[in-house]
Amino acid sequence: MWPRFLERWKGIALTLIGVVATLWLAFSGQLGLYIHPRYFLFTTIMAVIGGALAIVAMLLLPASGADEADHEHEHEGESEADASQRRRRPRGRRRALAGAWATVAILVGAGIALLALPPATLSAATAVQRDVERTTSDLANESPLLVGTDPSEFTFRDWALVVRQGGAAAELTTTDVSLVGFVMPAPDDPDDTFVLARFTITCCAVDAQPIGVPVHLPDWRERFSPDDWVDATGRFGADPAGGEGLVLLPTSLEVTDQPSEPYVY
Amino acid sequence: MPRGHARSEASASRTTYAGVSMSHTHHAPPTGAPGPARGLAGRRAVGAGIAAAILAGLIAVRVTTSQGEFDLPDATQDFVTLSASVLIESLPFVFLGIGLSIAVRLWLPEDFLVRRLPRHPGIRRAVVSLLGVLLPVCECGNVPLARGLIVRGLSVGEAMTFLLAAPILNPVTIITTYQAFGWDDGILAARIAGGFVIANLVGWVFSRHPQPMSLLTPKFQAACAHEHAEGGRKSRRAAKMFAEETAAMLPALVVGSAIAGLIQVAVSRDLLVTLGQNPVLSVFALMVLAFVVSICSNVDAFFALALGSTFMPGAIVAFLVFGPMIDIKMLALLRTTFTTRTLVQLTAIVALASAALGLAVNVVA
Structure with missing residues (x-):
């Protein structure tokens, strides 16, 4: 009996899980952990509508008595083939049972992922896996040249890109910079450089691309661990370790809280 | 009462x-x-x-x-975050699609459209393939609609054209594809054009069948009778449709989101890049993926976006064209109406055409 009950209510149950999760994220200001801000309004409105539809459907759906009447009606028109199919009961029932357990797994999984676990940003481990070097230089190549524009207005993203766009223009190395990002190990994992990174997203967290600037700090692991959020102040300059390109030479580095909008756009 | x-x-x-x-x-x-x-x-x-x-x-x-402070391992935590982001991004579009589909099925008389179709078979199929613009239903809701259309005088070939084209050529799908990819690499254009051409090709092939009714399962007539007899108050029917549509779509969406998240954290970046940058293998890899994940066409663009940075555009196009037409869930639904033999032929034609389209895009890109 319960597989049929589940079959009937699983869509509404999943709707309610998704709606509660979405609306709670919206009201606690954390929707930005998952999707781009341009979807906030649309997502919130549709979640309210979806939730309202689900509740109304719960109240209006024919209850079990009416359901059985429906069912008899279905069999009225069934052909010989169907009837013989139904006679092979045990196999059909076993399959229905397996499907029902799969549904239970989906419901529990969705509940845990969306409701039980606290919301979180992507970790530095994913930034490493996604190859910050490559994604930053890809973006830098696609974006308009920033060299020559006024660096005092630069955002985190602008700094990350301008450093890759090459050219050690004087104004880049004479401007005081203050950047907030999370700590991730640099690609070859040197002891004297880490990457100060942020994720940039175009749609939702699944397309997040890490971008970052290299920061020169000998033995950085003694002060920070990956995923720490750090407020770095300093100027860009040639890499004292002899690497190519500009690195941030910090005058101060302080651990800070994760910003309310951890991604950059 | x-x-x-x-x-x-x-x-x-x-x-x-x-x-x-x-x-x-x-x-x-x-x-x-x-x-x-x-x-x-x-x-x-x-x-x-x-x-x-x-x-x-x-x-x-x-x-x-x-x-709560849950110190999950990084990979597990990111798997959850990535999967949740696909789900939360897609959910409002699913609600939009379901809402529109319920409205259409309740208030638009089905013969309203069929009566106005042109007579010439080719033009008629071309118009039928654009019906999705008026009936913005995702593939899961299409099968019952197509059955209704056959009963109201559409030929089997025309119904197939509708079934294959409507999930791609509908406003919600086009908007989400645009949101995900913009005009990049012609992905949106190739998806729209490819969907249109393949649907009409299949319709033409099956319209040449000498006995089109033999393509349908015997059970189909009974199913139609049931569809007809559906009565009751509109609010009640709407509630039933909402429960059925969400029951069909949301479990597939949850599983699809989980697979998208899992691929991101579990499959090594090197493998993905190697596979994704191969102009031939990338196309077939994503077609297999589309077949397995069975994600709704309304939101599959967000899923494909997760792969966008590592896979070539032709592979993405093949994913976005093949997935809405043929996948595990869709075959299960189609089996209620068409014979297995028909479905094998259908799958072969669509798969070959999608692969050709994907490879062609890769050559151009």
């Missing part, structure tokens, strides 16, 4: 019903009301109570766990 009857009795009685405060939508009859009316209103009150309890429970879980 017994409800009006029940209401007059309710007003005559002075007893109050314990469940009234929970249900704002209906006048609950007194406990003394006889017959089915009492059962119905009583059940509604109980239903409202259960709905409120479930909602309160879900909210309570969310609020109490939100401050």
Whole structure:
């Protein structure tokens, strides 16, 4: 009996899980952990509508008595083939049972992922896996040249890109910079450089691309661990370790809280 | 209907019903009301109570766990975050699609469209493949619609054209594809054009079949009779459609999101890049993936976006064209209407055409 009950209510149950999760994220200001801000309004409105539809459907759906009447009606028109199919009961029932357990797994999984676990940003481990070097230089190549524009207005993203766009223009190395990002190990994992990174997203967290600037700090692991959020102040300059390109030479580095909008756009 | 009857009795009685405060939508009859009316209103009150309890429970879980410190391993945590982001991004579009599809099925008479179609077979199929613009239903909702259309005089080939084209050539799919990819690499254009051409090709092939009715399962007529007989009040039917559509789509969406998240964290970047940058292998890899994940066409662009940075555009196009037409879930649904033999032929044609399209895009890109 319960597989049929589940079959009937699983869509509404999943709707309610998704709606509660979405609306709670919206009201606690954390929707930005998952999707781009341009979807906030649309997502919130549709979640309210979806939730309202689900509740109304719960109240209006024919209850079990009416359901059985429906069912008899279905069999009225069934052909010989169907009837013989139904006679092979045990196999059909076993399959229905397996499907029902799969549904239970989906419901529990969705509940845990969306409701039980606290919301979180992507970790530095994913930034490493996604190859910050490559994604930053890809973006830098696609974006308009920033060299020559006024660096005092630069955002985190602008700094990350301008450093890759090459050219050690004087104004880049004479401007005081203050950047907030999370700590991730640099690609070859040197002891004297880490990457100060942020994720940039175009749609939702699944397309997040890490971008970052290299920061020169000998033995950085003694002060920070990956995923720490750090407020770095300093100027860009040639890499004292002899690497190519500009690195941030910090005058101060302080651990800070994760910003309310951890991604950059 | 017994409800009006029940209401007059309710007003005559002075007893109050314990469940009234929970249900704002209906006048609950007194406990003394006889017959089915009492059962119905009583059940509604109980239903409202259960709905409120479930909602309160879900909210309570969310609020109490939100401050919790779970130190999951990075990979597990990111798997959850990535999967949740696909789900949260897609969900509003799924609701939009379901809402539109319910509205169309309730208020647009089905012969309204069929009567106005042009007579020339080729032009007729071309117009049929654009019906998705007016019937923005995702592939899961299409099969019942197509069955209805066959009954109202559409040929089998035309119904197939509709089935294959509508999930791609509909406003919700086009908007989400645009949101995900913009005009990059011609992905959106190739998806629209490819969907149109392949659907019409399949329609043409099957229209040449000497006995088109033999393509359908014997069970189909019975299923149609059932579809016809569906009656009852519109709000009731809408509630049933909402429950059915969400039951068909959301489990597939949850599984699809989980697979998208899993691929991101579990499959090594090197393998993905190697596979994704190969102009031939990338196309077939994503076609297999589309077949397996069975994600709804309304939101599959967000899923493909996760792969966008590592896979060549032709592979993405093949994914976005093949997936809405043929996948595990769709074959299961189609099996209610078409014979297995027909479905094998259909799958072969669509797969070959999608692969050709994907490879062609890769050559151009």
